[in-house]
Amino acid sequence: MIRMDRDDHAAIQxxxxxxxxxxxxxxxxxxxxxxxxxxxxxxNEADADDxxxxxxxxxxxxxxxxxxxxxxxxxxxRIAVHCALDKVKHRKGDETNLAGRVGDAxxxxxxxxxxxxxxxxxxxxxxxxxxxxxxxxxxxxxTATERTAFVLRHMEDCTTAEIGAALGIDPNAAKQAVFRAVxxxxxxxxxxxxxx
Amino acid sequence: MMHITxxxxxxxxxxxxxxxxxxxxxxEACRACAEAFAELKRDLAEVDRVQAPxxxxxxxDRVWAAIADTLPVxxxxxxxxxxxxxxxxxxxxxxxSYAAGCALLVSSAFYAGRMWEQxxxxxxxxxxxxxxxxxxxxxxxxxxxxxxxxxxxxxxxQLKHADLDNSALVxxxxxxxxxxxxxxxxxxxxxxxxxxxxxxxxxxxLDRLLAEAVNAPGGLNATSIVKLQDExxxxxxxxxxxxxxxxxxxxxxAGKKPAKGGTI
Numbered sequence: 446m447i448r449m450d451r452d453d454h455a456a457i458q459x460x461x462x463x464x465x466x467x468x469x470x471x472x473x474x475x476x477x478x479x480x481x482x483x484x485x486x487x488x489n490e491a492d493a494d495d496x497x498x499x500x501x502x503x504x505x506x507x508x509x510x511x512x513x514x515x516x517x518x519x520x521x522x523r524i525a526v527h528c529a530l531d532k533v534k535h536r537k538g539d540e541t542n543l544a545g546r547v548g549d550a551x552x553x554x555x556x557x558x559x560x561x562x563x564x565x566x567x568x569x570x571x572x573x574x575x576x577x578x579x580x581x582x583x584x585x586x587x588t589a590t591e592r593t594a595f596v597l598r599h600m601e602d603c604t605t606a607e608i609g610a611a612l613g614i615d616p617n618a619a620k621q622a623v624f625r626a627v628x629x630x631x632x633x634x635x636x637x638x639x640x641x
Numbered sequence: 642m643m644h645i646t647x648x649x650x651x652x653x654x655x656x657x658x659x660x661x662x663x664x665x666x667x668x669e670a671c672r673a674c675a676e677a678f679a680e681l682k683r684d685l686a687e688v689d690r691v692q693a694p695x696x697x698x699x700x701x702d703r704v705w706a707a708i709a710d711t712l713p714v715x716x717x718x719x720x721x722x723x724x725x726x727x728x729x730x731x732x733x734x735x736x737x738s739y740a741a742g743c744a745l746l747v748s749s750a751f752y753a754g755r756m757w758e759q760x761x762x763x764x765x766x767x768x769x770x771x772x773x774x775x776x777x778x779x780x781x782x783x784x785x786x787x788x789x790x791x792x793x794x795x796x797x798x799q800l801k802h803a804d805l806d807n808s809a810l811v812x813x814x815x816x817x818x819x820x821x822x823x824x825x826x827x828x829x830x831x832x833x834x835x836x837x838x839x840x841x842x843x844x845x846x847l848d849r850l851l852a853e854a855v856n857a858p859g860g861l862n863a864t865s866i867v868k869l870q871d872e873x874x875x876x877x878x879x880x881x882x883x884x885x886x887x888x889x890x891x892x893x894x895a896g897k898k899p900a901k902g903g904t905i
Contacts (some may be wrong), residue, residue, distance in 0.1 A: 502712070580688055624648050
């Protein structure tokens with residue numbers, strides 16, 4: 446990790462000295478992490494790819510303001526969070542239609558997808574892919590801030606303070622966003638679950 | 642027994658919150674809360690299925706290839722010195738230099754304004770010293786002198802025909818004499834440089850007569866009036882005043898410079 450930091454800082458110095466290609470090393474090194482984050486927030490590969498590119502573009506433009514004491518990975522990660530948030534906010538209308546599917550107890554398609562929540566039987570395994578996509582839709586029924594806070598907490602293992610810093614909100618507000626996200630998700634996914 | 646809230650359970654799942662020990666003890670003791678907590682963990686575990694699609698090892702290269710052409714090259718930076726424009730101190734130096742420049746500009750404008758004002762001042766003074774338009778002071782004085790002579794003439798006429806037995810008339814005459822005496826002294830003072838000897842002589846004569854009328858022992862009575870008429874030659878003075886009045890009126894009508902007088 447320390448070596449990576451040293452390499453990142455060396456690359457940044459080179460870029461600021463006029464060596465644009467040095468930024469390529471930073472892009473290669475952090476692209477996978479940013480893509481995973483962007484996909485979890487946007488739920489869409491194409492959007493996630495856009496977010497990764499936009500994050501590195503913004504990072505390049507702001508590179509002069511990068512504090513040498515900071516960690517580039519953390520810094521570009523926060524930029525990616527903001528890019529993903531922007532992306533989600535822009536297509537909020539489209540998501541509203543999709544989100545309507547989940548939580549509708551009378552939807553026959555959803556009735557077929559109801560599975561036992563404990564037994565990992567073959568039916569469940571077969572349907573797990575579809576179920577995952579519906580959970581993704583449920584995730585996208587949250588507000589952009591709630592979803593991002595939940596993703597950072599639940600999937601990226603960020604602390605509440607880190608979430609607050611990434612979203613630019615108070616840590617307590619970040620905690621409340623996580624609470625609301627969990628409550629909404631459970632409510633939305635409840636019809637997909639049958640007890641054994 | 643107070644059950645734990647959903648928020649406290651969520652905090653417990655993520656290992657946050659300051660009551661982790663108390664919540665754990667409660668979960669061991671409370672079956673309902675333990676079941677609710679287990680259900681929450683299962684629900685959240687289901688969401689873990691959301692996995693990002695894998696990206697191959699060349700993904701970063703592709704991202705770089707997509708954005709590389711759009712990035713400008715940073716200009717070669719010189720090593721930042723504390724006074725350089727990019728340094729922190731450089732920022733303050735730049736700001737200070739701007740402030741100093743502004744201050745210099747303001748003070749220059751102020752100095753230039755002062756200089757301009759000083760150059761303009763003589764002209765202003767010249768304007769102020771320019772001959773003023775003839776003031777109607779002289780006609781006013783003439784009017785006053787003429788009025789004074791008119792009043793004096795009436796007083797002398799009244800003195801000439803005074804009813805010596807009617808003391809009711811005598812007292813107002815004395816007051817009039819006192820008022821005329823004051824006015825006469827002003828006229829005398831203002832005509833001191835005048836070249837008209839007759840005017841000066843007449844005013845001097847009038848002054849003595851009026852002073853006598855005002856200061857007559859026992860007040861202005863029959864005795865003092867007779868004395869004024871006889872000894873002070875009031876009739877002769879009346880004639881002089883009439884002549885002077887006529888002359889001044891003629892001079893004014895002819896547009897000649899009238900004799901100086903004074904305001905009362």
